[in-house]
Structure formats: C-alpha cells, structure tokens
Amino acid sequence: MKVLVTGASGLVGGDIADAFAAKGHEVIRLNGRKDLDLTDINGTIIRIVSENPDIIVHAAALKDVDEAERNPEYTFVNNSLATRNVALAARKADAAIVYISTDAVFSGEKGSPYHEYDQTGPINVYGFSKLAGENEIKSLCSRYYIIRTGLQFGLKGHPERNMALNLIRRWEKGEVVDAGIDQVCSNTYTHDLAEALVKISLSGAYGTYHVVNSGEASRYEFYKKLCVLAGFSEDLVNPVEAATIKFARRQRYSPLISLTYESLFHEKMPDWQNAAERFMEEYRRNKGEEK
Numbered sequence: 001m002k003v004l005v006t007g008a009s010g011l012v013g014g015d016i017a018d019a020f021a022a023k024g025h026e027v028i029r030l031n032g033r034k035d036l037d038l039t040d041i042n043g044t045i046i047r048i049v050s051e052n053p054d055i056i057v058h059a060a061a062l063k064d065v066d067e068a069e070r071n072p073e074y075t076f077v078n079n080s081l082a083t084r085n086v087a088l089a090a091r092k093a094d095a096a097i098v099y100i101s102t103d104a105v106f107s108g109e110k111g112s113p114y115h116e117y118d119q120t121g122p123i124n125v126y127g128f129s130k131l132a133g134e135n136e137i138k139s140l141c142s143r144y145y146i147i148r149t150g151l152q153f154g155l156k157g158h159p160e161r162n163m164a165l166n167l168i169r170r171w172e173k174g175e176v177v178d179a180g181i182d183q184v185c186s187n188t189y190t191h192d193l194a195e196a197l198v199k200i201s202l203s204g205a206y207g208t209y210h211v212v213n214s215g216e217a218s219r220y221e222f223y224k225k226l227c228v229l230a231g232f233s234e235d236l237v238n239p240v241e242a243a244t245i246k247f248a249r250r251q252r253y254s255p256l257i258s259l260t261y262e263s264l265f266h267e268k269m270p271d272w273q274n275a276a277e278r279f280m281e282e283y284r285r286n287k288g289e290e291k
C-alpha cells in the first residue's frame with residue numbers, strides 16, 4: 001500500500017510512518033508546515049492527489065491545549081479547517097483516511113471510562129477543534145477511521161514538544177515537576193498506538209476507534225512511574241490540582257477503553273505500566289546508540 005502521513009515529523013506521526021514502513025508499505029512523509037502547510041486548500045489538494053496514496057493518515061495538528069485556548073481561531077484553522085482540506089484531498093484521491101483524535105472530545109464528567117459510543121462534549125478549544133475535525137472527516141469521506149487516543153509518550157517529534165523527553169531533561173537537572181492529581185487519563189505509548197493503527201487501517205472495518213494502553217493513571221501517578229523508571233527519586237514529582245498550573249480547563253477523568261479494537265482483533269492493548277517500561281528501554285537503547 002502507498003501510505004501518506006501528515007505530521008510525520010511529530011511525536012505520533014513519526015512512529016506511525018515508521019510502523020507502516022517496517023511492514024513494507026511505501027510511506028510518503030509530510031513533515032510539517034515547512035513541507036506543506038495543510039491550511040492551504042489548493043496546495044494540500046494538489047500535493048496529496050499528486051502522490052496518489054491508498055491511505056492517508058492525518059496526524060498533523062496543534063496539540064498545546066493552553067495555546068489553543070489563547071488562540072481559538074488559529075487553532076480551528078490548523079486543526080479543523082486543515083482537516084477539511086485533507087479530507088477533500090482524500091476524496092479527490094479516492095484514498096481511505098485515518099484521523100488521529102483525542103480523549104479531549106469528551107467532558108471528563110462521565111465518571112467511568114469512555115467507549116466509542118459515548119456522547120462527546122468537549123470543555124476546551126483544543127477538544128472542540130479536534131471534534132470539528134472528526135465531523136469534517138465524517139461528512140466528507142466515506143472510507144474513514146477516526147482513532148481517539150490519550151496522552152502520548154514516545155521518542156519522536158520536536159524535542160520541545162515531547163512531554164516524556166522534557167520531563168527526563170528536567171529531572172536530570174534536579175528540577176521538581178508539578179503534576180495534576182485530578183487529571184486522570186489513558187497514557188499511551190506511541191509505538192503501541194502505531195502498531196494498532198496499522199492493523200485498523202488495513203482492516204476495511206471503517207468507523208471510530210479508541211486506541212489506548214489499558215488502565216488509567218493521573219498525571220501525577222504517570223509522571224512518578226516515569227521518574228522512577230528513569231532512575232530518579234519520586235520526590236521530583238509534586239502533586240498539585242491541575243487548575244493551579246494550567247490555563248485551559250482540563251478533563252478530570254477521561255480514560256478511554258479500546259472497545260471496538262479489542263472486539264474486532266480479539267486482543268487486549270498492553271497496560272500503561274508495561275508500556276512505560278518498554279518506552280524507557282527504547283529510550284536507553286537510543287541513548288546508547290547516540291554515544
């Protein structure tokens with residue numbers, strides 16, 4: 001298959017592009033705005049159609065939740081309108097489309113983990129912009145996969161926007177990092193998301209999927225686990241209420257369950273603790289190779 005990945009220079013898109021390439025697919029990587037600005041409708045359609053892909057994975061977006069709240073129009077243009085442009089290009093190229101979405105489309109008020117058939121109801125600009133992207137995909141494309149996931153950790157992407165690598169850098173300097181005790185979600189290893197996404201995209205079973213590492217953890221519990229795995233004292237993680245350190249509203253409880261994926265493929269997603277351990281092994285391997 002010929003697979004085109006937008007946001008391939010990002011944390012999530014990078015591992016997705018690699019996962020398709022490792023399975024022998026031809027991969028076209030669109031590496032961010034310097035490569036092609038997806039807010040440009042004509043440029044986007046011309047470029048994507050000329051590549052003639054079978055599958056488009058649309059992983060490009062702005063993910064900074066506080067920045068989104070400060071710049072709503074800019075966020076809607078980059079997350080929702082750009083998605084419309086990619087969806088129009090997918091239509092024209094007669095390609096299937098895979099859209100990466102988020103647990104931020106939910107309010108976090110349900111009180112138990114969200115499945116694919118739960119009612120959406122974002123509480124911040126980022127969540128609204130990603131839900132608007134889902135709606136563009138649904139209204140413009142018939143062969144689509146919407147894949148919602150939780151907080152991502154992995155090695156790829158712009159170093160300044162990579163949460164896990166930023167944390168490790170701060171702990172190396174002895175910094176204490178604040179972490180929300182009231183921000184519970186499904187933390188997910190980009191590698192596990194990418195592997196599941198490849199299977200889904202080749203299945204022909206179109207529709208909406210939640211793909212997360214199983215289990216749930218507050219930001220505080222998750223950071224503590226990473227901190228200890230990285231060889232630092234857990235005292236370097238400080239429990240706080242999210243509202244004291246964040247500008248935009250955050251969901252208090254937004255874990256997802258991978259109901260559709262696990263029912264379709266008869267396999268359970270690995271739990272987040274195991275995923276965090278594998279991430280740290282990959283981090284160490286990578287560091288060793290850099291020396």
Ligand SMILES: NC(=O)c1ccc[n+]([C@@H]2O[C@H](COP(=O)([O-])OP(=O)(O)OC[C@H]3O[C@@H](n4cnc5c(N)ncnc54)[C@H](OP(=O)(O)O)[C@@H]3O)[C@@H](O)[C@H]2O)c1
Pocket residue numbers: 006007008009010011012013031032033034036037038039058059060061062063078082100101102103130149150151152153157158161
């Ligand atoms: N990270 C998470 O915890 C998380 C959780 C759930 C869902 N997601 C979703 O996963 C997807 C990828 O996120 P990520 O963590 O990989 O983000 P990231 O590391 O910041 O990467 C985002 C990518 O999108 C590109 N991009 C942004 N605006 C663009 C535009 N107008 N035109 C072309 N490219 C553009 C960026 O390139 P340049 O900046 O170089 O232009 C970069 O390649 C997003 O859809 C996000 O909503 C992420």
